[in-house]
Amino acid sequence: MIKFENVSMRYGPGLEALSKVSFEINRGELVFLTGHSGAGKSTVLRLVLALETCSGGSLMVAGKRIKGLSKSELALHRRQIGAVFQDHQLLFDRSVGDNVALPLQIAEFPHREIKRRVRAALDKVGLLHKETYSPAHLSGGEQQRVGIARAVVNRPRIILADEPTGNLDPELSVDVLTVFEQFSAVGVSILIASHDGVLLSQFGHRTLTLDQGRLSSHG
Amino acid sequence: MVNAGRPHAKQGSRRLVSLLAERHGQAIRQTVVRIRNGPLTAGLMSLVIGVAITLPALLVLISANLQTQLGKVEDMAEITAYFFANVPDNRAFEISERLQTQIARAEINYVSAASALAQLSEVTTLQPVLGSLESNPLPAAVIVRPEEPGVATAREIEQTLVSLPEVELVQLDFLWLQRLEAWLDLLDTLSSALSLIVVSGLLLIIGNTVGSSVQSRREEIRIIKQIGGTDAYVRRPFVYFGGFLGAAGGTLACLFTAAIGHQLATAVNALALHYQPAQPVQTVFAVAGLSVGQNLAIILLGASIGGLAAFFSVSRKIATFNP
Ligand SMILES: Nc1ncnc2c1ncn2[C@@H]1O[C@H](COP(=O)(O)OP(=O)(O)O)[C@@H](O)[C@H]1O
Ligand SMILES: [Mg+2]
Numbered sequence: 311m312i313k314f315e316n317v318s319m320r321y322g323p324g325l326e327a328l329s330k331v332s333f334e335i336n337r338g339e340l341v342f343l344t345g346h347s348g349a350g351k352s353t354v355l356r357l358v359l360a361l362e363t364c365s366g367g368s369l370m371v372a373g374k375r376i377k378g379l380s381k382s383e384l385a386l387h388r389r390q391i392g393a394v395f396q397d398h399q400l401l402f403d404r405s406v407g408d409n410v411a412l413p414l415q416i417a418e419f420p421h422r423e424i425k426r427r428v429r430a431a432l433d434k435v436g437l438l439h440k441e442t443y444s445p446a447h448l449s450g451g452e453q454q455r456v457g458i459a460r461a462v463v464n465r466p467r468i469i470l471a472d473e474p475t476g477n478l479d480p481e482l483s484v485d486v487l488t489v490f491e492q493f494s495a496v497g498v499s500i501l502i503a504s505h506d507g508v509l510l511s512q513f514g515h516r517t518l519t520l521d522q523g524r525l526s527s528h529g
Numbered sequence: 530m531v532n533a534g535r536p537h538a539k540q541g542s543r544r545l546v547s548l549l550a551e552r553h554g555q556a557i558r559q560t561v562v563r564i565r566n567g568p569l570t571a572g573l574m575s576l577v578i579g580v581a582i583t584l585p586a587l588l589v590l591i592s593a594n595l596q597t598q599l600g601k602v603e604d605m606a607e608i609t610a611y612f613f614a615n616v617p618d619n620r621a622f623e624i625s626e627r628l629q630t631q632i633a634r635a636e637i638n639y640v641s642a643a644s645a646l647a648q649l650s651e652v653t654t655l656q657p658v659l660g661s662l663e664s665n666p667l668p669a670a671v672i673v674r675p676e677e678p679g680v681a682t683a684r685e686i687e688q689t690l691v692s693l694p695e696v697e698l699v700q701l702d703f704l705w706l707q708r709l710e711a712w713l714d715l716l717d718t719l720s721s722a723l724s725l726i727v728v729s730g731l732l733l734i735i736g737n738t739v740g741s742s743v744q745s746r747r748e749e750i751r752i753i754k755q756i757g758g759t760d761a762y763v764r765r766p767f768v769y770f771g772g773f774l775g776a777a778g779g780t781l782a783c784l785f786t787a788a789i790g791h792q793l794a795t796a797v798n799a800l801a802l803h804y805q806p807a808q809p810v811q812t813v814f815a816v817a818g819l820s821v822g823q824n825l826a827i828i829l830l831g832a833s834i835g836g837l838a839a840f841f842s843v844s845r846k847i848a849t850f851n852p
Binding site: 359361381382385386387388389391393395399400401403404412413415416417418419420421460 | 547548551552554555562566748749752753754755756757758759760762851852
């Protein structure tokens with residue numbers, strides 16, 4: 311589903327954020343991506359989402375080469391991916407429910423269907439009772455879970471999560487990872503960037519380790 | 530189960546309709562929310578746009594009214610040819626009969642010297658004076674009323690009459706008419722020029738307003754693009770917002786124009802008096818407002834200008850935003 315072949319990434323002149331990274335993630339697979347801060351984890355996720363373009367190598371997602379996609383193809387590409395961002399990226403001028411609804415609105419689902427799915431997604435992360443709240447009135451952990459609900463609401467083929475448990479206490483972290491496992495069980499490919507070694511070992515999925523932009527372990 | 534992307538993609542035309550309804554309904558809902566969140570900006574902008582559109586709309590209103598009045602006055606325009614006193618009555622009558630065939634589409638009346646005198650004595654208190662005259666001092670005349678109004682037609686008829694050797698004098702007092710027509714031409718030119726200026730001004734004003742709205746929503750646009758929103762999706766609510774501003778401004782302009790037009794009626798009456806001689810022509814100008822169609826056109830035009838300005842402004846801006 312995701313295939314990196316000798317992918318290099320350079321943000322500007324200077325050091326490479328990624329150098330010749332190769333790995334593959336299959337359909338329904340849940341993979342952890344770990345490494346120190348600055349190792350290049352977020353960069354890998356941003357490349358998959360086509361928020362950046364790689365400076366070398368080739369990157370295939372869902373059987374398509376990312377390079378050379380047109381503007382509208384890029385939008386469709388991003389719609390099949392549910393992304394949880396490190397800093398949540400919520401819209402503070404609309405309610406929690408409307409934030410979660412955003413991917414469905416963008417994909418032009420019918421009004422009623424949107425409502426149903428939003429409630430189901432919020433229920434999954436235990437925030438159904440906060441549907442009408444503003445994200446500004448939620449704790450960091452709750453905001454994180456709203457971000458997760460938004461990522462899964464469109465039933466994507468791929469889920470990317472950047473430090474999704476960064477703001478969560480251990481108990482909630484386990485809950486969130488269990489939600490991800492449920493999705494992988496029905497065929498969704500999932501890549502989770504995290505430096506929470508303890509948590510990762512607890513789950514025991516395949517782990518890719520990045521070290522200064524190089525893949526040091528394929529798990 | 531796995532079902533990302535477009536939910537309706539493979540369905541029929543009924544689905545297309547509901548898809549379009551969903552798409553635009555959503556954009557309109559967002560626009561309404563934005564207006565509700567910043568009613569002051571939207572209100573002030575609409576006011577500015579309204580005032581701007583009012584200027585050319587008023588000129589159109591004035592020009593249309595004067596045109597109507599001019600038409601009425603021209604209907605009453607008549608050209609009078611006076612015969613030399615030595616032209617015998619039957620000769621003059623013959624000529625006026627011939628004119629009947631020469632001048633197409635005009636009402637031609639022959640007034641003999643005798644009947645002219647009779648008419649005069651009917652309307653004056655000078656009967657004793659007239660009665661004491663040895664001979665009739667009035668010449669015979671022919672009065673031509675063209676069916677087709679306009680200075681050009683009148684000039685043509687004048688030429689025909691002047692060329693008759695039996696005619697001493699042709700009178701057509703339409704200098705004021707020509708002046709009015711020139712004024713109207715000027716007014717039309719002015720309102721065209723002003724419309725052009727106003728339209729470009731509106732494009733700039735609305736484009737700028739929407740542009741700064743885009744700027745303040747940078748973050749939101751970035752997030753929407755990150756999760757797969759197309760440029761068209763991002764653009765839509767802004768285009769509706771621009772369209773709303775234009776339509777609201779247009780509506781205000783219609784109201785302003787109606788109000789000012791009402792006030793103007795008296796002023797126009799006063800002005801008209803100066804251009805009309807003592808002739809007993811009906812001088813009360815009932816100022817007609819813009820028609821329903823004209824009002825609708827102003828509102829629609831405002832909406833299209835607003836939508837268009839927003840479209841280009843947003844497109845230019847979001848092309849530079851990277852998710
Ligand atoms: N937008 C950017 N511009 C320049 N350098 C960047 C940018 N984003 C990340 N980097 C650099 O790329 C490297 C990898 O960053 P990142 O992928 O965010 O690491 P991680 O997520 O593992 O902490 C770091 O050295 C970081 O400074
Ligand atoms: Mg990171």
